Amino acid sequence: MSEQTLFFKATRPDGTDFYTGTVDYAAALASGVPVEASPGPPGGFPGPGWLHLATVPTACVGMSWPCRLFEVEPVGDVHHDEDHPHKVGCREVRVRRELPAHEAFGPExxxxxxxxxxxxxxxxxxxxxxxxxxxxxxxxxxxxxxxxxxxxxxxxxxxxxxxxxxxxxxxxxxxxxxxxxxxxxxxxxxxxxxxxxxxxxxxxxxxxxxxxxxxxxxxxxxxx
Incomplete structure (x- = not known):
């Protein structure tokens, strides 16, 4: 079991998620209030009802450029995707800090x-x-x-x-x-x-x- 506690999320330039545009990670960073997944019981992960995170900045699935990049900390259990080793999911996260967006492209x-x-x-x-x-x-x-x-x-x-x-x-x-x-x-x-x-x-x-x-x-x- 991985001991990793901090993960990564790439967002649209306005700070919201790429998939729905409704989960505001930038606002969560400013307020200190954790981000929560959509209401209702989640289905299997990956899928609706989960916040999708990456274990490394370059593996933020669904991202495009330009973007913003955040370091986040899951609250509660973390679920792993066996088919995508760099993808994890949770129901709630704290947004710890914003990182330089170019880090989503790796060391270069x-x-x-x-x-x-x-x-x-x-x-x-x-x-x-x-x-x-x-x-x-x-x-x-x-x-x-x-x-x-x-x-x-x-x-x-x-x-x-x-x-x-x-x-x-x-x-x-x-x-x-x-x-x-x-x-x-x-x-x-x-x-x-x-x-x-x-x-x-x-x-x-x-x-x-x-x-x-x-x-x-x-x-x-x-x-x-």
Whole structure:
């Protein structure tokens, strides 16, 4: 049995849960009053009648970006989901503090958010160059790199970053070919879990056209 006592909850920017928009974690932090699940007897967990929490910040299922991130403490029993080891449920929680939202993307969260914001400013010329660089690199990237990256990723953080950078780029220029942006942001989420070769293959097209995606990256943008 786990001895973990503090867990994580990602919410909408207004502090309410993503699923219903009715459970206000931000208000609970401000008031000190615990958050309670919806009235009535709960069914089996996971499901309605439970507050769903994550054991790590990157496993907040159902999150999207932008979000807020809270550290919470269950009141009463904690139920575990055998099919999802990072998901737990309870009927009531105390909201202990708010954490930097970028932590929902893991240790490289600040770089992930910076890349998403940079994608919002892409120009059509940059998009053309990114697509060309990604197409040229695709043979080198291929299924092995994608498979290694996807296998190492936590679904919640990966999916949220993938969607956010795609949406940001679409908002910028209305182009749906986002292999380079999604490859780079996906590799950033799991930078500490994949090989240097896989990281370079996935981030290379973006780095050649736009520049480094992480403070430790070499700047290849002058070579594109």
């Amino acid at each position: 969260g600040e770089s992930v958010v910076a890349l998403i914001e940079r994608a919002r400013r892409l120009t059509l010329r940059e998009v053309v160059r990114l697509n060309a660089a990604w197409d040229a690199a695709w043979g080198a990237v291929g299924d092995a790199e994608w498979g290694a990256a996807r296998g190492a990723a936590g679904d919640a953080a990966w999916d949220a970053a993938w969607d956010a950078v795609g949406d940001a780029a679409w908002d910028a220029v209305g182009d749906a070919e986002w292999g380079a942006a999604r490859g780079a942001v996906g590799a950033l989420v799991i930078r500490d879990l994949i090989s240097a070769e896989h990281y370079t293959a996935l981030t290379g097209p973006w780095r050649q056209v736009i520049g480094p995606v992480h403070p430790d990256d070499d700047d290849w943008s002058g070579d594109a």
